[in-house]
Amino acid sequence: MTAPGMSLLQLKGFNHQKVARAIVVDSLRITKGENVIIETWNHGLDLAREIVYLLREIGANPLLLVEDEEAYWRTVTTIPESIGRVGSHEWSALDKTDAYIFIRGPVDSAQNRGLDPSKLYRANTYNDEWYERAYKAGVRGARIDLAFVTPGRANQMGYNYTKWGKMMTAAASVDLSLVKKKSDKLGKLLSGNGRVEVKASNGTNLSFKLRGAKPLFEIGAVTKEDLHDKTKEYSNLTTFPGGRLVVLTDEKSAKGNISFDGKAFLLGRLVEDLAWTFKNGKLATYTGGKNFEAFTNRYKESKGDKDRIGWLAIGVNPKMDYGFMNEGFVEGAVTIGIGWGGEETKNKTSFFCGSTLFAADLTIGGKKVIKAGKVQI
Numbered sequence: 152m153t154a155p156g157m158s159l160l161q162l163k164g165f166n167h168q169k170v171a172r173a174i175v176v177d178s179l180r181i182t183k184g185e186n187v188i189i190e191t192w193n194h195g196l197d198l199a200r201e202i203v204y205l206l207r208e209i210g211a212n213p214l215l216l217v218e219d220e221e222a223y224w225r226t227v228t229t230i231p232e233s234i235g236r237v238g239s240h241e242w243s244a245l246d247k248t249d250a251y252i253f254i255r256g257p258v259d260s261a262q263n264r265g266l267d268p269s270k271l272y273r274a275n276t277y278n279d280e281w282y283e284r285a286y287k288a289g290v291r292g293a294r295i296d297l298a299f300v301t302p303g304r305a306n307q308m309g310y311n312y313t314k315w316g317k318m319m320t321a322a323a324s325v326d327l328s329l330v331k332k333k334s335d336k337l338g339k340l341l342s343g344n345g346r347v348e349v350k351a352s353n354g355t356n357l358s359f360k361l362r363g364a365k366p367l368f369e370i371g372a373v374t375k376e377d378l379h380d381k382t383k384e385y386s387n388l389t390t391f392p393g394g395r396l397v398v399l400t401d402e403k404s405a406k407g408n409i410s411f412d413g414k415a416f417l418l419g420r421l422v423e424d425l426a427w428t429f430k431n432g433k434l435a436t437y438t439g440g441k442n443f444e445a446f447t448n449r450y451k452e453s454k455g456d457k458d459r460i461g462w463l464a465i466g467v468n469p470k471m472d473y474g475f476m477n478e479g480f481v482e483g484a485v486t487i488g489i490g491w492g493g494e495e496t497k498n499k500t501s502f503f504c505g506s507t508l509f510a511a512d513l514t515i516g517g518k519k520v521i522k523a524g525k526v527q528i
Contacts, residue, residue: 175209177327178389180374180375183211184211187214188244189213189254190218191216191217192218193258195295198297198298218256224264235277255294260303292388293388293390296390296477330372330394330467330469334394334467337396343363357408357429358404359401359404365382366397367386368396369389396465397463408428409426409427409508410425411425411507412508413473422445424439425506446504455500457500459490462487462488465484465526479505511524
């Protein structure tokens, strides 16, 4: 087993107070009297303590849940049938919750433990029900991706651990008010049914239509007011740091080709040099480089509308950078996905895959929105 090392959240000099305030005050705007669940793994306890303290200072009511790493891995390897379920006591707590903060984990990965990541599917079987219940209860929350920055994961992904940590820390300090202003402008352009043209110097020349759907705001912030804003669509659980806008496309409208700069993440592996060609609204050919079999195997075993374009996303975080997880959050990033695109998608399939262009030109209805990877509005 490869030693996972310490996470970014445990390193000397990491400003837990600053990050806690960014999450509680800037991202979720938690107020006095609200009930808040903080769920963490061992490596996130220092940040969780600061969040708990700040919530008490504000006058909110924190409840701290801890998933112990070693107990988890021991369970996975010896009694896997016992994971992936939620007790009625936890459901009851969620029903009475206003905000939820998840400091993600585990600090280690299945690959570093010599396990097939697909074997961990059982551990997440409750996800759909959890999100459905959280949505009905009006819970807003944040998944803290800073917690994924560990030496073990950096080694697995081929990242420079120090650079990854510095980038994510900077991205977490972005001025969310400015991100929201730019996102509002983009959202208006994405909410129509115009034709989208995507071109890039690598030969990409793809065209498709929007379908008049409201874009989903995943910008690293979600407030009570956001969830009640009928003019926009916010994910009730955002990723922190985030952000991007995601909009569903006309599933039968794609034509042309796209060669991605980014890496697609499938079954715990990074697929490089992915390229797609669409004809008559369907994926006609696909090629790839390293780990391409992760795409082909999953694609071939899937059924339904796996070959239809599903969504377009545009990144809006000016402090995110390419070469790491969440490349689609970089300001000006263009992400295209096929297959399932969420509850409102017309694509009937369980398959989904997307990847990113770094320096694309993108127009909507003839209006230049992105030029060489730079947002023009």
